[in-house]
Amino acid sequence: MAATLRHTVHSTLPADDTHPYRTGPWRPNVNEWDADHLEVEGELPTDLSGVYLRNTENPVHPSIGRYHPFDGDGMLHSIAFHDGIAGYRNRFVRTDGFLAEQEAAEALWTGMLDLPEHSKREDGWGARGRMKDASSTDVVVHNGQALTSFWQCGDLYALDPVTLEQPGKAAWAADFPSPTGISAHPKLDERTGELLVFGYGKEWPYLHLGIVSADGVLERSMEVELPGPRLPHDMAFTEHYAVLNDLPLFWDPDLLAQGIHLPRFFPDVPSRFAIVRRDGTGEVRWFEADPTYVLHWINAYEDGDEVVLDGFFQHDPSPRKREATDTHPHMASVYRYLDLSQLQARPHRWRFNLVTGETREEPLSDRIMEFGMINGQVAGRPHRYSYDMTGAPGWFLFDGLVKHDLHTGREERYAFGEGVFGSETPFAPRVGATAEDDGYLVTFTTDMGRDCSECLVFDATDITSGPIARVRLPERISSGTHSCWTPSSALPPT
Numbered sequence: 001m002a003a004t005l006r007h008t009v010h011s012t013l014p015a016d017d018t019h020p021y022r023t024g025p026w027r028p029n030v031n032e033w034d035a036d037h038l039e040v041e042g043e044l045p046t047d048l049s050g051v052y053l054r055n056t057e058n059p060v061h062p063s064i065g066r067y068h069p070f071d072g073d074g075m076l077h078s079i080a081f082h083d084g085i086a087g088y089r090n091r092f093v094r095t096d097g098f099l100a101e102q103e104a105a106e107a108l109w110t111g112m113l114d115l116p117e118h119s120k121r122e123d124g125w126g127a128r129g130r131m132k133d134a135s136s137t138d139v140v141v142h143n144g145q146a147l148t149s150f151w152q153c154g155d156l157y158a159l160d161p162v163t164l165e166q167p168g169k170a171a172w173a174a175d176f177p178s179p180t181g182i183s184a185h186p187k188l189d190e191r192t193g194e195l196l197v198f199g200y201g202k203e204w205p206y207l208h209l210g211i212v213s214a215d216g217v218l219e220r221s222m223e224v225e226l227p228g229p230r231l232p233h234d235m236a237f238t239e240h241y242a243v244l245n246d247l248p249l250f251w252d253p254d255l256l257a258q259g260i261h262l263p264r265f266f267p268d269v270p271s272r273f274a275i276v277r278r279d280g281t282g283e284v285r286w287f288e289a290d291p292t293y294v295l296h297w298i299n300a301y302e303d304g305d306e307v308v309l310d311g312f313f314q315h316d317p318s319p320r321k322r323e324a325t326d327t328h329p330h331m332a333s334v335y336r337y338l339d340l341s342q343l344q345a346r347p348h349r350w351r352f353n354l355v356t357g358e359t360r361e362e363p364l365s366d367r368i369m370e371f372g373m374i375n376g377q378v379a380g381r382p383h384r385y386s387y388d389m390t391g392a393p394g395w396f397l398f399d400g401l402v403k404h405d406l407h408t409g410r411e412e413r414y415a416f417g418e419g420v421f422g423s424e425t426p427f428a429p430r431v432g433a434t435a436e437d438d439g440y441l442v443t444f445t446t447d448m449g450r451d452c453s454e455c456l457v458f459d460a461t462d463i464t465s466g467p468i469a470r471v472r473l474p475e476r477i478s479s480g481t482h483s484c485w486t487p488s489s490a491l492p493p494t
């Protein structure tokens, strides 16, 4: 492996840091690498062609007040495959906030666990306001550019998906009318090349939907009026519709009136779903369902008169505080919302009947899991398989990967092993594939026992046999949140 250290970003974090989400598998990276012809254990298939991108939260300064991992600066990791060869790059996303804090050599904005008025700067981003847009949550490739995004809304930063060069921001986003910008989880329709985006905030109408053409023009935007400020995290789409949500976990309105942004679950308030025509015609259709909170949807599609939506139903969106421990006193409190086993997130299906207005819903599995991925070529259309992550109890870490066959209910699981944590694992179609699961699964690991990171490649038709190839990265990388796969056919020419 020829690895070249391109740059080391200055960090002011203490060497003896003890924060549970800035140490161990969440130890931030500061080095930016270029590495070509990575060492491979096993054999990389020559019909695996494209790039796997993963965004991670990498703080470089002590926070003002308490740190939450969703506050960390975005660092994008890219591994590109062609002809059985793999090359890797990683770069901080040089957001406006990151650059300002590099210049100041300290944090300038408070994170989600502290008050906006404690920020050192009056300006800022996010639905809350006076936050840093860290662009560290999600990544999608659209119109040949990787676009990173932030869970509390902000700008979309553009990077070359392979070289990670950073030309700036998605220009069309300046026309999007949401005052907070665009949320994490823009959705790509691979069949049309369109990107569907949403943005939410504290100002009426509280939610906006946007449709962006394959060549990067904001074709239309639509207002989706909500009863008040809400915290939608993800959206879904079908061939003709966008599916947005108004779920009963949002900033407590009484506290919000005092300037306090405290999310609260309202168990007596129904979940509501908005079904909006992508072509901009017709009214917003609303459907009600059992109260819950859902971080991520798996897919949606049309089935006769119904819109079908799969996602992860949280059976306990507001888990009780656990006993505090001496080593990590905050793990029992605020960080319990990061623990899938506490939230009891399980696959679930909603069916919205466009003729009768009725909702039906049913569980799809007893297993606690989240972060589901599908073959992107069937996004918005009926899917058979999802690839979901299981969580390490007590932590925001993934200890295993599940292939879930929705037709048979069969679940196959691969466990990463003791002290090894995977990342969100997308499906990479085999070049020339015809079947939905004819391809590969690609993930990064953080291996605490061996103090290294690898990219694992699985045959998606047989995950229980373990990876068919392991690719060693230049150094151990921090855990993070979202990822995506982009086939070579959707990458810019080199």
Ligand SMILES: [Fe+2]
Pocket (backbone or CB within 6 Å): 137, 138, 184, 185, 233, 234, 295, 296, 482
């Ligand atoms: Fe997310």
